[in-house]
Amino acid sequence: MLKKLTINQLLFVSHLLLVVILIAGMSYSRYQSEWESRVNQEAALMEQSVSPLMREISAAVAGRNYTALMMPSQKDTLSRIEQLLFLDVQGTSDYLDNKVCIRYVRETGEIWRVDVSDEELESTKLTRDTLATKLEEENLNHITARKLAFLLNKANKDLSALALSQKLTAEFSPPWPIAPLEDKFALFPEQNVAAIQLPLFNKNGGYLYAVFDASHLYSLKSEIYFTIAVEAAIALFVSLLLIIGVTHWLVAPLRRLAAQMDKDIEQLNIASLEEIHRSDEIGVLARGLHS
Template structure:
């Protein structure tokens, strides 16, 4: 082998050595990019699945803790789960807080099926006996005793409904074939089964004795993404390798150093901006092409990263900032504006009786209402204000003005803007249209206070105080604003309420 190497010319030696170097670098970058993008996409899909289930954790926890099968089998619960994209199966399991009874309820959302999977052997017989007993009691009651008749009829209908549920559960449990095996490990709350491309999500319940939500999602999109990603990376690697082969083939000794400089840059953590001013970018030969291709690859990676960041920072429905963005932006925003001597306000805006709106008009109309309200709130803000969808029908606004009066005016303008849309809401008693209640807290610090301020604690104080003010609005009749002041450092645990305004 050494003898063969001695027979190689300098150009062949340079060609083979640099070709091997290019192969190693491009392969390493391709593997690293594949692993990074694949993990990021899986994690993103799991995060979306988790977020779609977050709103169900509290009601399911309460239902499991109180053994409330009626709540877990409501049509609205099935409709909510059916509305979650790509969900194939859900199992709610746990232990009740009072009798320590095991509770297991299963759903197949795309077929609108729900049944109990925790039936004891004698429950069906006990239910049938209860129906027969009530039927017999009803026959013995005199027809003129209408109150007793109505009472027994009500109890009988409930007992029959329970009997139907039990019979339905027995039938479905016997005929249902569980196609998925629950993973033994979740990292940290999800597991991807690549043999079937199903995404398993496991979230804990919050009742005293614990429980979990196990959901199975169709992850065929991840399979398509993986195929596309593999094809893209292989193609780009082949193109890069071909370019490297062409460049190295025509090299001479005078371009060895530029190639080495490119190889050194590839082994470091860089982005496309760090290549600005790179002399090889100005060349019109093959070395310049290789440098441009490398910079383009980095640009594409940065663009994809920016796209993923934007998706996590923005609420997908309203376009406002997400709760994740609020948690990262609030402290910086408040610190910057308080140090500039401005009055900073944190407003919590909550749509009045929104659950009733969803129940009456449906969740699709509810989503449209959320978009409309978000647009009205945004229309009354400036380009230095920040608006976030905090969760459900709750929005958080961060704004700064010269004084308290201007902040209060912003809150009132937003409240009126939503009311004047005149979006019908028969479930909002007293108003008949969609309205919002706003709880606001404001802070303005002196120079001395700014020097010792704990702005992370200030964020928590502002939010807590605004939440209390929102509660006062709800208690006072809704469709109004209330403000409270927070000055740092706080001297007591309570904050003065400045008043509710309608």
């Protein structure tokens, strides 16, 4: 196939192919570098947003302090973290080796326990009923009645919280992966989210798993594609102009020399060609024909 091409075509195609390969390679390298930089920046911002919570959460997990983990101020703190969609904390207490599992979802604004068992729920109901029965007894002094009323109110709140946790756990269907990560950071392009997993500081360990909205990151990806495509198109256009110029500079003299060689010896006029004054191989060829 190459034998069918003229020198002009062969030079143009070979140079164009070389330029396309170089531009494609450089564009891909530029994309990889830019995208990796944006992803690393996003991971750093995500870690920075949840890092202030780590000591408080680790201390609460160490003591299995669900009150500290689920108080309203904790909800407010989590709701103020931009792009945070989901938080999952799982660990083991440092004293009785009890599991601690809570979750937060921005959509509902709820924090709930994941480890509520039917036995715990029944035990809390029994405690509530026992307190209610004692409060109904006659001849209670004022101080005892106030204490029982306080404990009954707390038992009712605990029971409501446990029942709500069971309900939310049963109904929760995550639209993103929530399995523990093998690495510290992961992207999930199909869901337009990113996740980060950090180890807790308590003795028996655990982890904090957070899912963030990363749609803005994928918008940046489209911008990177567009910018690099424009730069590649400009580079290709400039290269085409240079290839055409260089090809013409090389081939045009050869065509003129070939046209002279097609003439009879009496009609040859090599001396009139400007190629005879060139210092490159074309000039050597022209002077050889002239002599």
